Amino acid sequence: xxxxxxxxxxxxxxxxxxxxxxxxxxxxxxxxxxxxxxxxxxxxxxxxxxxxxxxxxxxxxxxxxxxxxxxxxxxxxxxxxxxxxxxxxxxxxxxxxxxxxxxxxxxxxxxxxxxxxxxxxxxxxxxxxxxxxxxxxxxxxxxxxxxxxxxxxxxxxxxxxxxxxxxxxxxxxxxxxxxxxxxxxxxxxxxxxxxxxxxxxxxxxxxxxxxxxxxxxxxxxxxxxxxxxxxxxxxxxxxxxxxxxxxxxxxxxxxxxxxxxxxxxxxxxxxxxxxxxxxxxxxxxxxxxxxxxxxxxxxxxxxxxxxxxxxxxxxxxxxxxxxxxxxxxxxxxxxxxxxxxxxxx
Amino acid sequence: xxxxxxxxxxxxxxxxxxxxxxxxxxxxxxxxxxxxxxxxxxxxxxxxxxxxxxxxxxxxxxxxxxxxxxxxxxxxxxxxxxxxxxxxxxxxxxxxxxxxxxxxxxxxxxxxxxxxxxxxxxxxxxxxxxxxxxxxxxxxxxxxxxxxxxxxxxxxxxxxxxxxxxxxxxxxxxxxxxxxxxxxxxxxxxxxxxxxxxxxxxxxxxxxxxxxxxxxxxxxxxxxxxxxxxxxxxxxxxxxxxxxxxxxxxxxxxxxxxxxxxxxxxxxxxxxxxxxxxxxxxxxxxxxxxxxxxxxxxxxxxxxxxxxxxxxxxxxxxxxxxxxxxxxxxxxxxxxxxxxxxxxxxxxxxxxxxxxxxxxxxxxxxxxxxxxxxxxxxxxxxx
Amino acid sequence: xxxxxxxxxxxxxxxxxxxxxxxxxxxxxxxxxxxxxxxxxxxxxxxxxxxxxxxxxxxxxxxxxxxxxxxxxxxxxxxxxxxxxxxxxxxxxxxxxxxxxxxxxxxxxxxxxxxxxxxxxxxxxxx
Numbered sequence: 001x002x003x004x005x006x007x008x009x010x011x012x013x014x015x016x017x018x019x020x021x022x023x024x025x026x027x028x029x030x031x032x033x034x035x036x037x038x039x040x041x042x043x044x045x046x047x048x049x050x051x052x053x054x055x056x057x058x059x060x061x062x063x064x065x066x067x068x069x070x071x072x073x074x075x076x077x078x079x080x081x082x083x084x085x086x087x088x089x090x091x092x093x094x095x096x097x098x099x100x101x102x103x104x105x106x107x108x109x110x111x112x113x114x115x116x117x118x119x120x121x122x123x124x125x126x127x128x129x130x131x132x133x134x135x136x137x138x139x140x141x142x143x144x145x146x147x148x149x150x151x152x153x154x155x156x157x158x159x160x161x162x163x164x165x166x167x168x169x170x171x172x173x174x175x176x177x178x179x180x181x182x183x184x185x186x187x188x189x190x191x192x193x194x195x196x197x198x199x200x201x202x203x204x205x206x207x208x209x210x211x212x213x214x215x216x217x218x219x220x221x222x223x224x225x226x227x228x229x230x231x232x233x234x235x236x237x238x239x240x241x242x243x244x245x246x247x248x249x250x251x252x253x254x255x256x257x258x259x260x261x262x263x264x265x266x267x268x269x270x271x272x273x274x275x276x277x278x279x280x281x282x283x284x285x286x287x288x289x290x291x292x293x294x295x296x297x298x299x300x301x302x303x304x305x306x307x308x309x310x311x312x313x314x315x316x317x318x319x320x321x322x323x324x325x326x327x328x329x330x331x332x333x334x335x336x337x338x339x340x341x342x343x344x345x
Numbered sequence: 346x347x348x349x350x351x352x353x354x355x356x357x358x359x360x361x362x363x364x365x366x367x368x369x370x371x372x373x374x375x376x377x378x379x380x381x382x383x384x385x386x387x388x389x390x391x392x393x394x395x396x397x398x399x400x401x402x403x404x405x406x407x408x409x410x411x412x413x414x415x416x417x418x419x420x421x422x423x424x425x426x427x428x429x430x431x432x433x434x435x436x437x438x439x440x441x442x443x444x445x446x447x448x449x450x451x452x453x454x455x456x457x458x459x460x461x462x463x464x465x466x467x468x469x470x471x472x473x474x475x476x477x478x479x480x481x482x483x484x485x486x487x488x489x490x491x492x493x494x495x496x497x498x499x500x501x502x503x504x505x506x507x508x509x510x511x512x513x514x515x516x517x518x519x520x521x522x523x524x525x526x527x528x529x530x531x532x533x534x535x536x537x538x539x540x541x542x543x544x545x546x547x548x549x550x551x552x553x554x555x556x557x558x559x560x561x562x563x564x565x566x567x568x569x570x571x572x573x574x575x576x577x578x579x580x581x582x583x584x585x586x587x588x589x590x591x592x593x594x595x596x597x598x599x600x601x602x603x604x605x606x607x608x609x610x611x612x613x614x615x616x617x618x619x620x621x622x623x624x625x626x627x628x629x630x631x632x633x634x635x636x637x638x639x640x641x642x643x644x645x646x647x648x649x650x651x652x653x654x655x656x657x658x659x660x661x662x663x664x665x666x667x668x669x670x671x672x673x674x675x676x677x678x679x680x681x682x683x684x685x686x687x688x689x690x691x692x693x694x695x696x697x698x699x700x701x702x703x704x705x706x707x708x709x710x711x712x713x714x715x716x717x718x719x720x721x722x723x724x725x726x727x728x
Numbered sequence: 729x730x731x732x733x734x735x736x737x738x739x740x741x742x743x744x745x746x747x748x749x750x751x752x753x754x755x756x757x758x759x760x761x762x763x764x765x766x767x768x769x770x771x772x773x774x775x776x777x778x779x780x781x782x783x784x785x786x787x788x789x790x791x792x793x794x795x796x797x798x799x800x801x802x803x804x805x806x807x808x809x810x811x812x813x814x815x816x817x818x819x820x821x822x823x824x825x826x827x828x829x830x831x832x833x834x835x836x837x838x839x840x841x842x843x844x845x846x847x848x849x850x851x852x853x854x855x
Binding site: 044045046047048050054055058082083091094095097323324329338345 | 739774819832833
């Protein structure tokens with residue numbers, strides 16, 4: 001897909017809660033040996049998807065200097081909305097002091113709701129219906145105690161201000177591509193507290209098939225190859241999947257390394273690939289091409305190609321993702337359980 | 346113009362009265378007010394309560410107190426202003442007497458705090474402060490006092506919170522007061538090493554919830570003379586206010602409302618600060634007590650702690666303060682607290698203070714305030 | 729219903745919108761209609777998000793609504809324009825006087841498991 005009028009990223013911001021829990025602590029509790037990643041972030045008791053979305057969006061606005069009055073949409077992609085019914089975006093918009101003439105909705109497509117929100121805003125900006133829009137992916141992902149997901153389901157998010165290229169962007173969207181199919185590898189029914197998944201079925205037929213189909217589709221349609229890209233970011237539910245899919249598609253570790261934050265941060269679901277993109281933009285230079293490929297269970301993948309512009313230096317997020325990560329402090333399982341309301345007073 | 350006198354008083358012990366409610370406590374206190382008095386016609390009943398609507402879901406309490414004592418000819422008024430609820434009631438009752446409209450007013454307050462759990466109590470007593478700050482900034486009365494203590498220590502460069510000698514003195518005075526909630530003696534070290542509630546304040550630096558009722562019979566002097574009852578005179582009173590927000594004040598460490606209210610009361614009474622023989626002040630914390638003393642000019646700024654340590658404000662000191670233990674040790678049943686203070690001052694002036702008697706007391710100053718000096722009331726009593 | 733008054737106050741609790749006196753420039757948070765210093769009329773004023781901790785206390789006597797988790801720090805924060813405000817600190821183990829903080833949006837309390845979530849300003853260390 002290519003928009004009629006050229007659009008891109010005007011500003012970006014990310015946020016990760018302050019607390020991490022070591023996978024080792026979780027594994028010891030349940031008597032397991034293997035751990036998929038080193039640690040994962042978890043929200044403080046006073047944080048949720050709305051506050052994370054706010055933090056990320058605020059950083060995007062403040063770091064880029066975007067004019068709040070020009071923002072015409074706030075779409076938040078999340079699978080951990082604080083309310084089943086009631087928009088998250090209205091709280092975020094009010095707290096950010098945005099206009100009341102904004103489009104706002106919560107998006108859900110498992111882990112790809114964030115890129116889905118971006119695609120929507122690309123279209124709205126390109127069509128001229130809005131001047132700028134905020135697309136946010138944020139989650140406080142749930143992992144049932146003892147379940148495999150408990151090791152990786154993390155909290156965090158990233159926000160992107162999308163504008164037309166002529167308004168000045170730090171990265172220009174060259175093309176995007178989407179691939180979806182009815183493949184239920186992971187889901188959460190209404191009123192259920194925790195999602196369920198089909199173990200190894202989440203791999204080959206779900207994650208790998210969809211990401212590879214969308215990236216290959218993008219390459220075929222627009223004539224890209226892995227060597228065109230300085231960096232690539234893949235959805236990162238764990239460390240193994242994104243490294244393996246990169247290899248299968250012909251990307252090197254150097255290309256994916258800057259955006260691979262999962263080992264310490266965990267899987268931030270709707271925030272995951274967007275957080276990886278933010279970490280990549282933190283180090284990207286003008287002229288660099290970046291491939292972004294999300295994955296959402298159920299299932300689908302959005303692929304996007306960005307080219308970084310000269311504006312990157314002045315618009316980089318302050319502080320960078322690396323600083324958000326280095327400030328994190330470990331919490332024990334009891335603190336994790338209390339903050340996550342698993343342990344209730 | 347009438348001249349108000351305190352012709353009777355009655356109160357319950359302050360404590361946890363599990364088996365008695367607002368009306369039971371009020372009845373006991375009111376019956377004590379009238380003990381030994383000839384038949385009195387009551388023109389009005391003024392009742393203060395901080396939280397009766399919160400604890401016992403009873404509003405318009407004065408109507409129900411009138412009903413309780415079957416005084417259906419009296420006009421009734423309700424007062425709600427935290428620990429100054431009954432001070433407001435007294436102030437307005439006195440106005441009724443001064444105006445000549447009333448010859449006798451039954452005025453007091455009651456609170457039933459033990460019915461609530463700690464968390465609602467901490468919230469409830471904080472609601473006299475700006476509700477925006479209480480609801481959205483996490484402010485509580487105790488937290489506010491703790492921050493004030495930090496400001497105080499820092500502003501005056503003090504290493505030791507000597508203001509914590511105030512609860513030591515208050516517990517000492519309460520140890521001989523039959524109606525006091527806490528009669529145990531404590532030391533400065535005990536105060537400092539007790540569990541913190543909000544550092545630097547510990548549980549001994551702040552008041553605790555208590556149940557109690559206290560009522561006063563305020564009469565016009567002529568009517569009291571005609572009945573031949575013993576009394577003390579209400580020589581003067583004053584009231585003033587200041588911004589609720591500490592940072593909207595000229596100085597957070599100066600209680601200008603208290604200062605101004607006392608100034609007005611003394612002026613009206615024609616009494617000098619030096620003439621005062623005892624002070625019953627309202628301080629829900631040790632630090633606020635130090636600030637009241639300093640704001641009234643009874644101690645240098647930052648110097649109240651040293652004077653307290655020296656015994657300046659103890660029963661045998663130069664100016665006895667909170668002679669039955671004050672809110673800290675006698676107890677702090679919010680809506681009733683000011684009525685206790687007035688009754689205790691009257692006991693001193695009538696020479697009925699027993700082991701706590703301040704010898705030869707002629708003038709007493711009673712001070713009350715809403716929250717952290719948002720509004721303040723002062724009364725000067727004399728024999 | 730305090731859920732409705734929560735709504736009326738949302739601008740002020742989300743965004744550190746205070747007031748400034750049109751006459752003497754005095755600033756306040758929460759906002760006030762008349763200046764405490766000179767009595768002049770005031771206007772709404774966006775306070776700066778950054779400031780430093782002047783004083784703090786660990787509040788252990790927790791009130792309803794704020795008693796579900798741990799004791800919290802209540803602090804006097806001096807914002808970069810000099811305005812002093814009282815607020816809760818979050819994401820901090822042990823604050824210090826002079827610590828640089830910024831206002832952020834956090835959950836304050838909820839009306840039970842099925843009730844509204846109330847958000848508002850808290851201060852956390854500058855990232």
